[in-house]
Amino acid sequence: MATLRAPRSLQRLVRNTPSRPTQCRPQQWTPTATHLHHRPRRHLTTSTPLLRAEATDAFHSQLSNTPPDFLSRPAPAPVTPQTLTEKIVQRYSQGLAADKIVKSGDYVTLSPHHCMTHDNSWPVATKFLSIGATKIHDPHQIVMTLDHDVQNKTEKNLKKYRQIEEFAKEQGVDFYPAGRGIGHQIMVEEGYAWPGTMAVASDSHSNMYGGVGCLGTPVVRTDAAAIWATGRTWWQIPPIARVNFTGILPEGVTGKDVIVALCGLFNNDEVLNHAIEFTGDFQTMWSLPVDDRLAIANMTTEWGALSGLFPIDDVLKGWLRYKATEASMYKAPSPSASLTSERFNHQRLDELFANPLTADKGATYAKELFLDLSTLSPYVSGPNSVKVATPLNELEDQNIPINKAYLVSCTNSRRSDIAAAAKVFKNVSTTNADGTIVPARIAEGVKFYIAAASLPEQQAAEEQGDWQALLAAGAEPLPSGCGPCIGLGTGLLEPGEVGISASNRNFKGRMGSTDAKAYLGSPEVVAASALQGRIAGSGMYGRPEGWEGVKSGEGDGIAEEERVISIEDALDKLVREAEAAVQEGEARIAGGGSSGAEAGTSTSSTTTKDSSEQRQTDILPGFPEKITGEILWCDADNINTDAIYPGKYTYDDAFSSSPARMATVTMENYDRTFSSIAREGDVLVSGFNFGCGSSREQAATAILAKGMKLVVVGSFGNIFGRNSVNNALMGVEVPRLIARLREVFGSGSAASSPSLSSSSSSSSSAVAGNKPPAITEPAANEQSLDSPPPAPVDKKEKELTVRTGWTFTWDLRRSMVVVREGEGQGAQVWEQRVGELPPNVQEIVARGGLEGWVRGEIGRGG
Numbered sequence: 078m079a080t081l082r083a084p085r086s087l088q089r090l091v092r093n094t095p096s097r098p099t100q101c102r103p104q105q106w107t108p109t110a111t112h113l114h115h116r117p118r119r120h121l122t123t124s125t126p127l128l129r130a131e132a133t134d135a136f137h138s139q140l141s142n143t144p145p146d147f148l149s150r151p152a153p154a155p156v157t158p159q160t161l162t163e164k165i166v167q168r169y170s171q172g173l174a175a176d177k178i179v180k181s182g183d184y185v186t187l188s189p190h191h192c193m194t195h196d197n198s199w200p201v202a203t204k205f206l207s208i209g210a211t212k213i214h215d216p217h218q219i220v221m222t223l224d225h226d227v228q229n230k231t232e233k234n235l236k237k238y239r240q241i242e243e244f245a246k247e248q249g250v251d252f253y254p255a256g257r258g259i260g261h262q263i264m265v266e267e268g269y270a271w272p273g274t275m276a277v278a279s280d281s282h283s284n285m286y287g288g289v290g291c292l293g294t295p296v297v298r299t300d301a302a303a304i305w306a307t308g309r310t311w312w313q314i315p316p317i318a319r320v321n322f323t324g325i326l327p328e329g330v331t332g333k334d335v336i337v338a339l340c341g342l343f344n345n346d347e348v349l350n351h352a353i354e355f356t357g358d359f360q361t362m363w364s365l366p367v368d369d370r371l372a373i374a375n376m377t378t379e380w381g382a383l384s385g386l387f388p389i390d391d392v393l394k395g396w397l398r399y400k401a402t403e404a405s406m407y408k409a410p411s412p413s414a415s416l417t418s419e420r421f422n423h424q425r426l427d428e429l430f431a432n433p434l435t436a437d438k439g440a441t442y443a444k445e446l447f448l449d450l451s452t453l454s455p456y457v458s459g460p461n462s463v464k465v466a467t468p469l470n471e472l473e474d475q476n477i478p479i480n481k482a483y484l485v486s487c488t489n490s491r492r493s494d495i496a497a498a499a500k501v502f503k504n505v506s507t508t509n510a511d512g513t514i515v516p517a518r519i520a521e522g523v524k525f526y527i528a529a530a531s532l533p534e535q536q537a538a539e540e541q542g543d544w545q546a547l548l549a550a551g552a553e554p555l556p557s558g559c560g561p562c563i564g565l566g567t568g569l570l571e572p573g574e575v576g577i578s579a580s581n582r583n584f585k586g587r588m589g590s591t592d593a594k595a596y597l598g599s600p601e602v603v604a605a606s607a608l609q610g611r612i613a614g615s616g617m618y619g620r621p622e623g624w625e626g627v628k629s630g631e632g633d634g635i636a637e638e639e640r641v642i643s644i645e646d647a648l649d650k651l652v653r654e655a656e657a658a659v660q661e662g663e664a665r666i667a668g669g670g671s672s673g674a675e676a677g678t679s680t681s682s683t684t685t686k687d688s689s690e691q692r693q694t695d696i697l698p699g700f701p702e703k704i705t706g707e708i709l710w711c712d713a714d715n716i717n718t719d720a721i722y723p724g725k726y727t728y729d730d731a732f733s734s735s736p737a738r739m740a741t742v743t744m745e746n747y748d749r750t751f752s753s754i755a756r757e758g759d760v761l762v763s764g765f766n767f768g769c770g771s772s773r774e775q776a777a778t779a780i781l782a783k784g785m786k787l788v789v790v791g792s793f794g795n796i797f798g799r800n801s802v803n804n805a806l807m808g809v810e811v812p813r814l815i816a817r818l819r820e821v822f823g824s825g826s827a828a829s830s831p832s833l834s835s836s837s838s839s840s841s842s843a844v845a846g847n848k849p850p851a852i853t854e855p856a857a858n859e860q861s862l863d864s865p866p867p868a869p870v871d872k873k874e875k876e877l878t879v880r881t882g883w884t885f886t887w888d889l890r891r892s893m894v895v896v897r898e899g900e901g902q903g904a905q906v907w908e909q910r911v912g913e914l915p916p917n918v919q920e921i922v923a924r925g926g927l928e929g930w931v932r933g934e935i936g937r938g939g
């Protein structure tokens with residue numbers, strides 16, 4: 078078994094803290110000045126018995142005095158087992174039938190507990206007002222923050238900020254001004270992201286709320302406007318994956334290393350568009366403090382997931398108790414937001430802990446993956462892709478010089494992260510003969526930028542002396558906000574530069590020039606790299622003897638000889654397997670198996686026609702029965718929203734409100750010639766995970782601005798899919814067409830070919846003892862801003878945007894697509910069935926998008 082480590086806060090801060098009183102009530106605990114609540118103390122043991130007695134929920138004296146009929150009482154009626162995700166969605170769904178148990182795949186009308194908007198609050202407000210709304214449906218549901226462009230002091234930006242603040246005050250919603258902190262951090266530290274609830278935000282990193290047991294998922298601006306106006310929006314419960322952690326995280330390895338490794342080890346879209354639930358035994362989860370969980374949950378976005386949910390366990394309970402005590406002690410009033418203690422208080426925690434939500438035994442998961450934390454070492458992602466993850470020691474051997482380092486963002490810039498970075502410099506500081514300390518300095522020619530996740534986190538770091546230690550080392554402070562992480566403000570990467578950041582996203586061009594290289598690492602690695610002027614580690618990690626590689630793969634990762642299963646669980650498993658076998662047999666008898674059309678294979682036109690006539694889809698008024706156009710082929714996987722609509726235009730509201738101007742930059746970061754090649758009425762066709770990345774809805778509206786009404790891909794990034802529906806941009810997934818186009822026109826995405834399998838592809842190839850193949854970054858990484866490992870580039874120049882001469886038709890009534898490969902009588906024609914559009918989505922598109930739907934709801938008083 079791996080050696081148990083002390084909590085990372087103790088390793089980092091080396092402070093003295095009082096022992097926990099054995100008979101002390103949690104409500105009486107008081108915080109110490111060291112702020113160690115982010116890394117709770119714990120009792121450690123050096124061995125784990127293979128067999129454990131079940132935990133007893135009552136004392137012996139209580140059991141001995143139970144009523145005589147206690148054991149003979151009938152057990153509660155069995156219900157359909159649900160995952161933790163499904164249970165939370167059940168709580169926040171509206172209009173369900175009395176006996177409806179929601180499951181993965183269901184479309185629900187969702188009323189989230191909280192909805193956060195940031196700098197995009199004013200564009201959301203303009204949508205809100207344009208659809209005829211005047212008063213926010215539930216002001217307590219909404220939170221507004223200013224965090225993205227806080228360094229921009231132009232009158233134009235300051236005017237927008239004033240408009241947002243005035244609107245928030247007028248509507249009576251909680252508002253946090255520029256400099257107060259990043260919205261996601263505020264949601265967590267102020268208690269809006271509450272365990273067992275669902276919170277959404279118009280930003281892709283709302284996954285972070287899962288670190289505190291809150292189901293956080295992104296919505297887009299139009300969704301946010303709908304929630305403002307009606308309190309509701311739509312959501313499809315995604316497939317749910319369970320990621321089981323085993324082992325104990327070694328000293329010198331952090332939560333950032335965990336998620337960077339996961340993104341690299343499972344880089345074939347295994348969790349694309351999934352909701353993730355992280356699990357592990359008591360000791361394993363105890364080695365992941367809340368700050369580490371927040372970092373992991375935050376970057377599940379980059380892993381491709383829609384949420385990353387941790388359990389409501391003892392680690393979280395300790396952190397929550399501390400926050401409630403802190404909130405009761407420091408009741409500084411805010412001129413624009415309610416008191417923290419209204420959300421963080423011990424009475425509310427007592428209610429939460431009395432009946433915490435947990436996943437049911439026997440709940441169904443779409444897939445299960447595991448990672449043995451004890452085999453993990455520090456990892457670094459990049460360059461320019463989160464799907465390329467390399468053990469730190471391998472990069473150290475390459476002696477990669479850096480120009481800039483960043484300790485910024487909502488991912489890793491809390492007080493414990495700042496302390497970890499400061500310790501790197503403190504450990505190598507020297508002392509003069511007179512006893513004065515000479516602080517270590519960053520390497521010559523390197524710039525090191527720091528910005529806390531929030532103002533309270535910065536103040537806590539200042540109280541500990543860690544903020545000052547980084548300034549003494551030569552770091553340049555920035556206001557609390559997103560800044561360089563999203564390519565705004567001071568310190569962006571220049572052409573030819575190399576940077577390493579503790580942030581969450583290193584898409585090519587996101588943090589500055591597209592000719593720069595960006596890596597991601599933990600705060601310790603970022604600080605050590607700034608100190609040495611090259612990618613380097615802090616020296617805290619020591620590889621254990623006999624290490625054979627990182628252990629990861631499919632399943633729960635528990636060796637059969639160590640597996641403990643109760644009789645109840647064994648019987649439950651047998652019953653479920655029998656039920657599945659019966660259902661499969663009934664389906665075969667009734668339907669004779671799946672048809673080729675349903676399986677996505679080629680069928681004859683006669684067979685397809687017969688099948689389609691049996692399944693006609695009703696078409697709502699205003700909804701087109703067919704969409705046809707020439708295929709415009711963009712051969713790349715993982716084309717993200719930065720490629721479709723560059724970030725530098727996103728927050729220029731005047732530019733983004735002009736369809737004519739948007740059309741001139743559509744797909745600019747993918748192919749600068751796209752605008753001159755594309756024509757109105759074309760059908761845009763691209764590879765897998767199209768529209769991944771940020772939640773900007775301009776990625777969809779820019780395509781509409783170019784006169785294209787339909788996008789066909791191997792698979793969509795989920796947020797882009799939402800934006801498409803909400804803005805009446807049609808979209809359909811046809812993997813077979815992508816394979817056919819690559820067969821005929823050649824492929825520049827060879828390394829992405831595993832994506833041709835579905836997201837339920839096989840386990841990671843990076844298992845114990847196996848090294849991933851070496852990655853050679855292509856010139857300019859031209860296939861994508863985030864390619865999963867970058868594909869080799871052909872020697873000949875690749876044409877990025879191709880007019881194929883092929884015709885694509887989507888027959889919506891028959892739920893069939895028809896492809897004509899060229900012109901003339903000899904052109905090959907083939908058909909394939911696709912999924913039907915559900916009624917609520919069809920209605921939104923028929924009304925011209927979600928805004929039109931909201932107008933209709935307001936008009937009828939909904």
